Amino acid sequence: MGKLSEFEPIFYPKSVAVVGVSANEEKAGNRFLRVMTEFGFKGKLYPINSDTNEILGLKAYPSLRHVPEPVDLVNVNAPARSVPQIIEDCVANGARAAEIFTAGFSEASEDGRRLEDEIVRLAKGRLRIIGPNCFGVYCPRGGLTLLPGPKYPKESGSVAVISQSGGWVTDFIWAGSGHGLRFSKVISYGNACDLNETDFLEYLATDPETKVIAAYMEGVKDGKRFFELAKSLLGKKPLIIWKGGLSETGKRAVDSHTGSLAGERVVWEGFFKQTGAVMADGFEELLDTTAIFSHFPHGAGRRVAVVGGGGGVGVAASDICERVGLKIPASSPEVMERLRAILPPVGTSVRNPVDVGAPMVPSPLFQEVLEILLSWDGIDTLLIDRMFFYGIPQLVGAPDTDTEKRVEVLTNVAAGTRKPILAVLGELSSGIDMIDIEVGRRETRQRFREAGIFTLPSIHRAAKALSNLCYYYETALPRNR
Amino acid sequence: MGKLSEFEPIFYPKSVAVVGVSANEEKAGNRFLRVMTEFGFKGKLYPINSDTNEILGLKAYPSLRHVPEPVDLVNVNAPARSVPQIIEDCVANGARAAEIFTAGFSEASEDGRRLEDEIVRLAKGRLRIIGPNCFGVYCPRGGLTLLPGPKYPKESGSVAVISQSGGWVTDFIWAGSGHGLRFSKVISYGNACDLNETDFLEYLATDPETKVIAAYMEGVKDGKRFFELAKSLLGKKPLIIWKGGLSETGKRAVDSHTGSLAGERVVWEGFFKQTGAVMADGFEELLDTTAIFSHFPHGAGRRVAVVGGGGGVGVAASDICERVGLKIPASSPEVMERLRAILPPVGTSVRNPVDVGAPMVPSPLFQEVLEILLSWDGIDTLLIDRMFFYGIPQLVGAPDTDTEKRVEVLTNVAAGTRKPILAVLGELSSGIDMIDIEVGRRETRQRFREAGIFTLPSIHRAAKALSNLCYYYETALPRNR
Numbered sequence: 001m002g003k004l005s006e007f008e009p010i011f012y013p014k015s016v017a018v019v020g021v022s023a024n025e026e027k028a029g030n031r032f033l034r035v036m037t038e039f040g041f042k043g044k045l046y047p048i049n050s051d052t053n054e055i056l057g058l059k060a061y062p063s064l065r066h067v068p069e070p071v072d073l074v075n076v077n078a079p080a081r082s083v084p085q086i087i088e089d090c091v092a093n094g095a096r097a098a099e100i101f102t103a104g105f106s107e108a109s110e111d112g113r114r115l116e117d118e119i120v121r122l123a124k125g126r127l128r129i130i131g132p133n134c135f136g137v138y139c140p141r142g143g144l145t146l147l148p149g150p151k152y153p154k155e156s157g158s159v160a161v162i163s164q165s166g167g168w169v170t171d172f173i174w175a176g177s178g179h180g181l182r183f184s185k186v187i188s189y190g191n192a193c194d195l196n197e198t199d200f201l202e203y204l205a206t207d208p209e210t211k212v213i214a215a216y217m218e219g220v221k222d223g224k225r226f227f228e229l230a231k232s233l234l235g236k237k238p239l240i241i242w243k244g245g246l247s248e249t250g251k252r253a254v255d256s257h258t259g260s261l262a263g264e265r266v267v268w269e270g271f272f273k274q275t276g277a278v279m280a281d282g283f284e285e286l287l288d289t290t291a292i293f294s295h296f297p298h299g300a301g302r303r304v305a306v307v308g309g310g311g312g313v314g315v316a317a318s319d320i321c322e323r324v325g326l327k328i329p330a331s332s333p334e335v336m337e338r339l340r341a342i343l344p345p346v347g348t349s350v351r352n353p354v355d356v357g358a359p360m361v362p363s364p365l366f367q368e369v370l371e372i373l374l375s376w377d378g379i380d381t382l383l384i385d386r387m388f389f390y391g392i393p394q395l396v397g398a399p400d401t402d403t404e405k406r407v408e409v410l411t412n413v414a415a416g417t418r419k420p421i422l423a424v425l426g427e428l429s430s431g432i433d434m435i436d437i438e439v440g441r442r443e444t445r446q447r448f449r450e451a452g453i454f455t456l457p458s459i460h461r462a463a464k465a466l467s468n469l470c471y472y473y474e475t476a477l478p479r480n481r
Numbered sequence: 482m483g484k485l486s487e488f489e490p491i492f493y494p495k496s497v498a499v500v501g502v503s504a505n506e507e508k509a510g511n512r513f514l515r516v517m518t519e520f521g522f523k524g525k526l527y528p529i530n531s532d533t534n535e536i537l538g539l540k541a542y543p544s545l546r547h548v549p550e551p552v553d554l555v556n557v558n559a560p561a562r563s564v565p566q567i568i569e570d571c572v573a574n575g576a577r578a579a580e581i582f583t584a585g586f587s588e589a590s591e592d593g594r595r596l597e598d599e600i601v602r603l604a605k606g607r608l609r610i611i612g613p614n615c616f617g618v619y620c621p622r623g624g625l626t627l628l629p630g631p632k633y634p635k636e637s638g639s640v641a642v643i644s645q646s647g648g649w650v651t652d653f654i655w656a657g658s659g660h661g662l663r664f665s666k667v668i669s670y671g672n673a674c675d676l677n678e679t680d681f682l683e684y685l686a687t688d689p690e691t692k693v694i695a696a697y698m699e700g701v702k703d704g705k706r707f708f709e710l711a712k713s714l715l716g717k718k719p720l721i722i723w724k725g726g727l728s729e730t731g732k733r734a735v736d737s738h739t740g741s742l743a744g745e746r747v748v749w750e751g752f753f754k755q756t757g758a759v760m761a762d763g764f765e766e767l768l769d770t771t772a773i774f775s776h777f778p779h780g781a782g783r784r785v786a787v788v789g790g791g792g793g794v795g796v797a798a799s800d801i802c803e804r805v806g807l808k809i810p811a812s813s814p815e816v817m818e819r820l821r822a823i824l825p826p827v828g829t830s831v832r833n834p835v836d837v838g839a840p841m842v843p844s845p846l847f848q849e850v851l852e853i854l855l856s857w858d859g860i861d862t863l864l865i866d867r868m869f870f871y872g873i874p875q876l877v878g879a880p881d882t883d884t885e886k887r888v889e890v891l892t893n894v895a896a897g898t899r900k901p902i903l904a905v906l907g908e909l910s911s912g913i914d915m916i917d918i919e920v921g922r923r924e925t926r927q928r929f930r931e932a933g934i935f936t937l938p939s940i941h942r943a944a945k946a947l948s949n950l951c952y953y954y955e956t957a958l959p960r961n962r
């Protein structure tokens with residue numbers, strides 16, 4: 001268990017030493033040093049290297065024992081066998097914490113396990129360890145990034161991530177930041193020989209910056225404490241977990257990867273049921289679900305009105321929404337009457353899902369449809385698909401008469417409602433020659449996001465993320481059901 | 482039932498008349514005429530309009546009765562109530578077929594149903610009808626396109642699509658062509674008052690251009706014949722069906738959309754089981770599955786070797802592969818030994834899934850790993866994830882030392898094997914400012930495609946598509962299992 005004060009030098013270090021850094025730019029230590037500089041770390045950086053006086057313009061020290069002040073965080077890239085000595089040096093320096101990127105410990109062999117035990121023994125009560133076999137910490141407010149991360153967002157945000165896989169973490173930050181996520185703390189904790197998932201979760205539970213917690217986990221060190229903590233988070237901060245290794249083949253892969261005990265599927269299902277933590281099935285679902293929680297901090301309801309540009313949209317939305325437990329109530333007589341009064345009589349449908357006939361409907365009509373549906377108290381949430389053809393001129397060969405206006409209409413309508421709105425922005429064309437359409441899609445997505453509208457690239461992903469969101473708030477606040 | 486000769490004027494018309502075409506560029510008839518011209522239709526185009534002598538530089542005729550020759554295909558955009566008269570004119574002209582875009586028939590009301598019955602009666606034995614309430618036909622070899630489709634590929638291909646939704650068809654052509662699909666015939670058939678899904682399927686079964694058939698269906702007009710035909714296709718041409726409206730909510734949406742009888746889920750499950758048609762769950766899966774069938778016409782086997790840049794990849798691949806019925810056999814002792822001899826001892830795994838440690842491994846090492854796995858007779862198919870970081874310079878802030886070489890390695894290796902290779906090319910960053918990375922992804926995807934390597938954007942989508950491919954060939958050729 002970590003005391004809160006012990007995390008301060010990890011996330012907001014005033015000084016970082018890099019051990020195992022050479023002048024070779026290809027090596028991890030050198031790259032980490034460069035990446036920290038580029039990212040704009042404001043504290044002191046101490047390269048540790050006995051062969052040179054200077055690396056990347058920074059004064060180098062032969063060992064941690066020569067550094068003139070106790071450092072907050074030591075980044076370790078040196079070979080596994082040298083790590084015990086480095087930990088002794090850390091202790092001698094008075095360092096507060098070390099993030100050990102080096103692999104080759106308990107995940108690799110019995111020798112590695114002994115080495116890991118030794119560093120734990122040497123550090124115990126003196127400094128805290130993240131890793132080994134990890135990517136370390138990204139905390140933009142602390143000016144701290146991980147490899148490879150010079151281009152990660154420098155703005156801070158409300159999403160925390162803990163992960164046993166460094167690879168998934170780096171992808172998550174990249175993909176997530178494109179989707180508008182910003183992060184408070186991201187921690188790749190690897191073998192978790194000292195600080196483990198539960199320690200970080202405990203810190204994040206009280207971290208005022210963190211509102212949503214996403215996790216990729218292969219195993220748990222301290223099941224009981226993790227369970228209690230996850231349970232205590234319910235109703236306070238959503239915890240979304242992608243649990244890797246729930247299959248038999250996956251368990252074998254977990255053993256090779258982090259040496260964790262993957263656990264039985266039935267145990268994990270019980271965990272999710274009893275804690276209210278949200279189960280995400282894979283990378284995309286973890287991303288989508290984290291994003292929707294971050295976007296709609298007050299949750300959403302399951303009764304959905306669907307607006308589609310074409311009847312096939314409504315059919316697809318109906319099938320997937322029903323499967324994931326969302327409701328598409330039939331329009332009330334009043335709603336039907338009001339829609340019938342404005343929609344063309346043929347090629348449309350006034351029942352919910354509402355089919356406005358085609359994506360290219362006039363924007364005033366689109367606006368009226370949205371307003372009628374949003375004012376209907378039979379629904380909680382609005383879902384829109386196939387209404388924004390950002391690449392229309394290029395795809396259709398016709399001028400873009402009204403798409404832009406429909407985007408405007410939706411952003412205006414969103415400003416006047418408290419009901420969550422989701423818009424599917426599908427990947428209409430993915431040819432290289434049509435990259436402008438992708439640019440248009442990303443711009444529209446950003447405009448929607450700024451207007452409070454949540455977007456995903458397919459109706460399947462949108463429905464699943466929405467259902468996860470509803471599930472959490474129903475579990476946390478059962479009276480609101 | 483349609484005779485084969487009756488389809489000739491539909492797919493390869495020598496002349497097309499457009500009825501319901503005005504000088505107003507916003508109207509569908511005008512747009513269709515323009516789109517056909519832009520698409521490069523080589524036959525005669527006859528605009529039919531009694532108010533003007535010329536539309537878009539083409540001589541206009543007051544009615545079909547004034548056209549100096551019998552036309553092959555009549556495109557009808559006129560209001561529903563005028564369609565019976567137009568059909569009479571078609572008959573008088575000696576026209577062979579009509580595609581009726583107009584909606585407002587049996588899907589809309591009882592009056593509409595009577596109107597539809599009337600046009601069927603008038604056309605019976607005289608001309609064939611596609612629609613009404615449809616988008617018509619796209620057949621690049623015939624120079625024929627549909628709305629909106631001036632930018633659809635002009636090259637012909639081996640994929641045929643039949644669909645009850647015009648919207649999904651247009652999206653499918655756009656998205657599919659970006660993914661490398663090319664089409665033989667695409668038919669949006671709407672209400673299918675005359676030619677229906679089974680008629681088109683019968684034609685496509687014998688069409689030498691068509692190798693793979695994709696379908697979006699909400700209902701079936703002639704269940705028994707469709708069943709027999711689907712069954713007869715097994716082992717000849719894969720038939721992949723996305724069946725819309727399998728849920729209760731979906732059935733209601735189907736009723737509003739095409740007025741079809743959606744049918745019970747259990748009946749459709751029986752259909753798929755007994756015919757060997759492949760069931761696709763939604764738009765993306767229809768697209769992915771069609772693409773993989775088109776890409777690997779000889780099928781693939783379920784025993785998969787996975788190569789990942791990082792251990793989390795292997796865990797994710799294991800979980801999803803097991804769920805969809807793919808096998809990831811543990812490496813044989815010989816394979817393990819050979820991999821162990823070349824891979825770094827820590828941070829990697831020589832068991833299958835094989836973890837090479839990180840995406841940025843040296844290309845010669847990557848090549849050796851691929852060659853060892855491909856020469857192993859314990860696996861049929863190779864699946865690679867998280868090895869190609871096309872945006873490395875931008876994301877990592879380091880020069881792109883070896884990604885390009887790894888792409889080369891894989892394309893070379895693919896040339897020397899008959900085992901199918903799939904590579905996941907994930908959407909690494911989706912920010913507007915990182916559009917270059919998306920360009921890199923699309924370029925890599927195209928290079929891979931040309932080298933015979935199949936790509937999809939996620940391990941989930943790749944595994945599902947591969948499993949669908951395996952399922953079909955196992956069902957069609959059970960002795961090869």
